[in-house]
Amino acid sequence: MKNFDINEDPHRRYNPLINEWVLVSPHRSKRPWQGQNETVTLDDLPEYDPTCYLCPDNVRANGEVNPAYENAFVFENDFAALKQEEIAFEENKNDPSVSELAKQTFFKAKPERGISRVVCFSPKHNLTLPEMPVAAIENIIHTWQKEYTDLGNVDYINHVQIFENKGSVMGCSNPHPHGQIWAQSSLPTEVEKTQNNLKAYYDQHGSNLLQDYLKEELKLNERIVIENDHFVALVPFWAIWPYETIIISKRHLGKITDFTKDETTDFALTLKQLTTKYDNLFETSFPYSSGIHQSPTDGALHQEWQFHMHFYPPLLRSASVKKFMVGYEMMGESQRDITPEKSASVLIEQSDVHYKNKL
Amino acid sequence: MKNFDINEDPHRRYNPLINEWVLVSPHRSKRPWQGQNETVTLDDLPEYDPTCYLCPDNVRANGEVNPAYENAFVFENDFAALKQEEIAFEENKNDPSVSELAKQTFFKAKPERGISRVVCFSPKHNLTLPEMPVAAIENIIHTWQKEYTDLGNVDYINHVQIFENKGSVMGCSNPHPHGQIWAQSSLPTEVEKTQNNLKAYYDQHGSNLLQDYLKEELKLNERIVIENDHFVALVPFWAIWPYETIIISKRHLGKITDFTKDETTDFALTLKQLTTKYDNLFETSFPYSSGIHQSPTDGALHQEWQFHMHFYPPLLRSASVKKFMVGYEMMGESQRDITPEKSASVLIEQSDVHYKNKL
Ligand SMILES: O=P(O)(O)O[C@H]1O[C@H](CO)[C@@H](O)[C@H](O)[C@H]1O
Ligand SMILES: O=P(O)(O)O[C@H]1O[C@H](CO)[C@@H](O)[C@H](O)[C@H]1O
Numbered sequence: 001m002k003n004f005d006i007n008e009d010p011h012r013r014y015n016p017l018i019n020e021w022v023l024v025s026p027h028r029s030k031r032p033w034q035g036q037n038e039t040v041t042l043d044d045l046p047e048y049d050p051t052c053y054l055c056p057d058n059v060r061a062n063g064e065v066n067p068a069y070e071n072a073f074v075f076e077n078d079f080a081a082l083k084q085e086e087i088a089f090e091e092n093k094n095d096p097s098v099s100e101l102a103k104q105t106f107f108k109a110k111p112e113r114g115i116s117r118v119v120c121f122s123p124k125h126n127l128t129l130p131e132m133p134v135a136a137i138e139n140i141i142h143t144w145q146k147e148y149t150d151l152g153n154v155d156y157i158n159h160v161q162i163f164e165n166k167g168s169v170m171g172c173s174n175p176h177p178h179g180q181i182w183a184q185s186s187l188p189t190e191v192e193k194t195q196n197n198l199k200a201y202y203d204q205h206g207s208n209l210l211q212d213y214l215k216e217e218l219k220l221n222e223r224i225v226i227e228n229d230h231f232v233a234l235v236p237f238w239a240i241w242p243y244e245t246i247i248i249s250k251r252h253l254g255k256i257t258d259f260t261k262d263e264t265t266d267f268a269l270t271l272k273q274l275t276t277k278y279d280n281l282f283e284t285s286f287p288y289s290s291g292i293h294q295s296p297t298d299g300a301l302h303q304e305w306q307f308h309m310h311f312y313p314p315l316l317r318s319a320s321v322k323k324f325m326v327g328y329e330m331m332g333e334s335q336r337d338i339t340p341e342k343s344a345s346v347l348i349e350q351s352d353v354h355y356k357n358k359l
Numbered sequence: 360m361k362n363f364d365i366n367e368d369p370h371r372r373y374n375p376l377i378n379e380w381v382l383v384s385p386h387r388s389k390r391p392w393q394g395q396n397e398t399v400t401l402d403d404l405p406e407y408d409p410t411c412y413l414c415p416d417n418v419r420a421n422g423e424v425n426p427a428y429e430n431a432f433v434f435e436n437d438f439a440a441l442k443q444e445e446i447a448f449e450e451n452k453n454d455p456s457v458s459e460l461a462k463q464t465f466f467k468a469k470p471e472r473g474i475s476r477v478v479c480f481s482p483k484h485n486l487t488l489p490e491m492p493v494a495a496i497e498n499i500i501h502t503w504q505k506e507y508t509d510l511g512n513v514d515y516i517n518h519v520q521i522f523e524n525k526g527s528v529m530g531c532s533n534p535h536p537h538g539q540i541w542a543q544s545s546l547p548t549e550v551e552k553t554q555n556n557l558k559a560y561y562d563q564h565g566s567n568l569l570q571d572y573l574k575e576e577l578k579l580n581e582r583i584v585i586e587n588d589h590f591v592a593l594v595p596f597w598a599i600w601p602y603e604t605i606i607i608s609k610r611h612l613g614k615i616t617d618f619t620k621d622e623t624t625d626f627a628l629t630l631k632q633l634t635t636k637y638d639n640l641f642e643t644s645f646p647y648s649s650g651i652h653q654s655p656t657d658g659a660l661h662q663e664w665q666f667h668m669h670f671y672p673p674l675l676r677s678a679s680v681k682k683f684m685v686g687y688e689m690m691g692e693s694q695r696d697i698t699p700e701k702s703a704s705v706l707i708e709q710s711d712v713h714y715k716n717k718l
Contacts, residue, residue, distance in 0.1 A: 004448040004470045010441050012545060014467035020548045023440065023471060031438035032420065035532030036398065061391065079390035081382065081687070081694055087368050088360040101564075102575040107596055108373035111363045112382060163686035171683025173394030180686065186371060188691030189379045205460075216461040237466055291690030312689055324530025327522035327539065328440070330671055331650030332547030335440055 007339060015238035016201070016209060018193045022240045022334045029337040037320040038169045041285040043356070045126035045175055054176035056123045071136070072143040073120040074181075082114030082184055086156075113156050114184030119143055121177040128166070128177045128285055130275035130354050137268035144181075144292070145257050151183040152297030159187050159296045162256075167287025169314055169322060175285075187296055194293055195304070202304035210306040211252050223344040226273050230266035233274045235344040240334035242316045242323050243281065243343050245274060247309040254295035254305040274311065277350035284319035288312060366698060374597035375560070375568060377552045381599045381693045388696040396679040397528045400644040402715070404485035404534055413535035415482045430495070431502040432479040433540075441473030441543055445515075472515050473543030478502055480536040487525070487536045487644060489634035489713050496627035503540075503651070504616050510542040511656030518546050518655045521615075526646025528673060528681060534644075546655055553652055554663070561663035569665040570611050582703040585632050589625035592633045594703040599693035601675045601682050602640065602702050604633060606668040613654035613664040633670065636709035643678035647671055 004011070012021045053060045056068045062078045089111050098107060121140050122132060129137060144162050151160045164179035165172040187195065201209040217223060217234055225245060226233040233247045247270055249263065259267065278286035289312045295305040314322040316337070329335055351358075363370070371380045412419045415427045421437045448470050457466060480499050481491060488496060503521050510519045523538035524531040546554065560568040576582060576593055584604060585592040592606045606629055608622065618626065637645035648671045654664040673681040675696070688694055710717075 001445055001447040004446045006468060009444075009446050009470050010473070011468050011470045016464050016467075021545075023547070024468075025440040027442070028438055028440050033532065035530060036527035039395065079387055081384040081387050081696075082369050083386070085368075086360055087363045089363040097578060098575060101571075105375050105560075105568075106572045106575055108375075109365060109370050109383075109596075111368050111370045114369070161687060161691050163690050165683070165686040168395035171394060171685045173392065182687050182691065186380075188382070188687075189693075190689070190691055201464075209464075212460075213465045216457060216465055219456060237468075289686040289689050291686055293690065310690065324524070326530045327524040327648040327650055328520060328541050328547075330549070330648050331522050331652065331669065332520045332541065332549055334548075337440075 007341070012333075013238045015236075016213075017197055017238075018190065019197055020333065022238055022336060023328075023332075024336050024339060026337065026339050026342075031337070033317060033321050035321075035324075038287075038315075038322055040319045041167055041175065041287070043285070047124050047126055049125045049176070052125055052174060052176050054118070054120050054174055054178055055125050069120065069123050071123075071139045073123070074117050074143060074147060077116035077118050077180065080114075080116035082112065082116050082182060084113065084115055086113060087111040110186075112184055112186060114182060115151060115154065115157065116183075117147065117151075117181045119147070119162075119179045119181060121179065125176050128275070128279075129271055130279050131356070132272065134265065134268045134272060137271055138264055141256070141259070141264050141268055145259070147181050148256055148294075148297070151181065154183070156185050157183045158185055158298035159183065159191060161188065161191070161291065163289065163291035165289050167285065169287045170289050172287075179290075183297075191293060191296070195296070195302075198304040198306065208252050208304065208306045210248050210308055214248050214250070222341050225277065225344055225347045226270055228266045228269060230260075230263045231270040233270055235340040235347070237340060239340045239343070240325075240336060241312045241314060242336060242338055243278065243311075243313050243347060244340075245311045245347070247271075247274070247311075249307055253307050254302055255307055256292065256294060258307070273352050276352055276354050277347050278311075278313060280350040280355050281346065282315060282319040283355045284315075286313055287315065366700070371692075372597045374595075375572075376556055376597075377549065378556055379692065381597055381695060382687075382691070383695055383698060385696065385698050385701075390696070392676060392680050394680075394683075397646075397674075397681055399678045400526055400534065400646070402644070406483050406485055408484045408535070411484055411533060411535050413477070413479050413533055413537055414484050428479065428482050430482075430498045432482070433476050433502060433506060436475035436477050436539065439473075439475035441471065441475050441541060443472065443474055445472060446470040469545075471543055471545060473541060474510060474513070474516065475542075476506065476510075476540045478506070478521075478538045478540060480538065484535050487634070487638075488630055489638050490715070491631065493624065493627045493631060496630055497623055500615070500618070500623050500627055504618070506540050507615055507653075507656070510540065513542070515544050516542045517544055517657040518542065518550060520547065520550070520650065522648065522650035524648050526644065528646045529648050531646075538649075542656075550652060550655070554655070554661075557663040557665070567611050567663065567665045569607050569667055573607050573609070581700050584636065584703055584706045585629055587625045587628060589622045590629040592629055594699040594706070596699060598699045598702070599684075599695060600671045600673060601695060601697055602637065602670075602672050602706060603699075604670045604706070606630075606633070606670075608666055612666050613661055614666055615651065615653060617666070632711050635711055635713050636706050637670075637672060639709040639714050640705065641674060641678040642714045643674075645672055645674065647673070
């Protein structure tokens with residue numbers, strides 16, 4: 001019988017952050033692709049687009065005019081998924097046609113209060129993270145810190161989700177560099193799962209799951225893409241997306257407002273380097289959804305938490321061929337072809353100089 | 360203070376099948392769309408395509424020739440994600456550089472053995488489910504029954520996942536009507552979650568979660584799309600996709616091989632009607648991923664299980680505008696704009712006559 005070779009044989013890997021598995025099929029990366037091709041983002045966007053609702057001085061959908069902003073600029077989402085209004089709610093309202101059990105189990109719903117904001121990263125319509133100066137990225141980090149604090153201080157807000165959808169393939173309707181923040185009363189499902197697993201680990205070992213994981217990864221040095229004094233970007237052992245990465249601070253810290261000045265600079269550098277490598281991989285403005293997971297703002301201490309940032313990029317083989325998480329993945333579990341180790345080695349090889357700046 | 364109105368106010372709903380929540384933002388359905396447009400499937404495909412590797416008599420990628428099949432036709436996937444080969448595996452192999460804890464928690468991997476098959480639904484390149492005669496759909500159901508039995512009988516197979524990816528937007532690389540079956544040793548993540556919740560409910564109430572749920576839905580009659588003697592198709596209270604549905608049998612049955620003759624006919628009818636309504640909604644060949652969840656084939660009794668089929672269609676507003684499950688959804692939780700009740704009412708309105716057959 002053949003011995004198990006993790007680089008060649010189909011296998012499952014376990015994700016301890018969310019207690020789920022991923023199916024890895026290394027041999028399948030040779031499969032020809034006859035499916036859909038994605039639209040490739042154009043490289044020749046103007047610095048200012050008069051029709052863009054995020055550019056300085058332009059008018060937004062609701063009639064408001066953007067200021068002539070020069071750094072990161074934040075405003076309330078004009079089409080927010082959450083509303084600030086307080087809603088009166090009687091749990092299990094008397095509806096005689098529905099049994100108590102059904103109300104508790106099958107028709108469980110609760111109003112959700114929250115605030116959605118948009119964060120423009122730069123006044124320039126065509127300036128994405130990898131092409132920004134480090135100081136401009138530091139400015140974005142300071143904006144995230146301020147928002148995490150301000151939103152977290154709102155009495156009914158217990159969780160602040162900072163994220164970015166980049167590229168039309170990730171549902172982003174405007175190439176102007178921007179991210180979003182959805183702050184709300186409840187812990188969203190994925191955050192709650194993560195918290196449960198961080199908490200169980202902390203209760204059992206008295207240490208942080210991701211800190212302990214990072215130490216092992218640094219020893220093995222197989223999946224590390226970027227390392228500097230304060231941060232590491234790596235392809236997690238349990239990554240589901242072809243070039244998925246996670247950024248973890250070397251020091252145990254629960255939230256973005258715990259950063260020292262040097263940590264802010266190193267985090268900015270990490271973001272710049274990682275997104276540059278991504279762009280260089282297929283010489284395209286690399287689409288992804290990214291997001292920060294950190295301590296909830298519910299006032300509790302949350303020693304189990306560790307600040308980290310996920311990057312979920314969909315591209316698989318080229319600027320136009322992505323991985324589809326569909327039938328098997330939706331009904332069964334996430335599946336990947338290329339191994340995380342191979343992905344890491346491909347990302348390591350990419351230059352830190354953006355392809356547009358090469359001669 | 361305004362009273363909670365589930366049709367208007369942002370809220371979260373609970374999915375008892377997988378113990379996760381969905382954020383519902385009814386007011387957001389008015390948001391304008393400026394993002395990506397999907398490729399619309401063409402209506403004028405030929406009945407036979409000489410370049411299609413699924414059409415009868417044609418040659419597949421591996422050189423094999425398809426028979427001149429007349430009904431559903433099954434073959435092993437030429438680019439299978441799973442392999443049948445048995446792999447020798449020593450858990451926690453001695454690697455002195457990695458601690459025991461790390462092996463058990465951070466670098467947990469196991470070989471996975473399985474069989475992947477393709478099921479062509481029809482020899483006709485352009486004949487999708489809604490346009491097939493009921494007898495042809497019954498033939499597909501018999502094929503699924505046979506595969507569930509045959510694959511389930513293989514000693515190392517404990518789970519048989521039957522699914523379909525339809526449309527290029529769902530990663531389907533060939534419009535020839537076909538589905539897939541991935542059978543494997545382990546219970547995939549989503550199935551395990553479902554089983555855990557079905558089991559906990561069964562242990563607590565001595566009955567089946569979905570059977571009890573269905574009874575309440577039939578009483579309320581707010582989300583029922585199709586009902587016949589033996590099956591119901593409805594938009595679940597906790598649906599995440601805009602026009603997501605679930606098909607449940609009225610009788611408690613664990614697996615597709617439990618169907619009576621009449622149940623087979625009614626299931627075929629339900630599939631035909633549901634996919635016809637889907638096609639009529641935007642007058643397009645409606646993309647979706649569908650899949651059957653049913654009892655594992657591990658030999659245990661599994662009284663907690665109930666056969667059901669999920670349909671996850673991505674389209675939101677038109678044949679070319681889909682819902683993106685991206686940043687917030689990946690980091691936080693699934694989010695929807697249109698309410699499940701509204702979706703159900705829109706589907707109910709759709710005719711049972713396919714738009715191509717209307718004069
Ligand atoms: O097997 P296919 O049709 O080539 O591939 C499609 O379905 C698979 C199972 O859901 C996915 O893993 C692939 O990403 C998708 O493109
Ligand atoms: O808010 P946007 O950019 O209009 O919308 C995008 O991001 C949201 C948050 O991930 C998603 O809910 C939408 O489906 C997506 O199109």
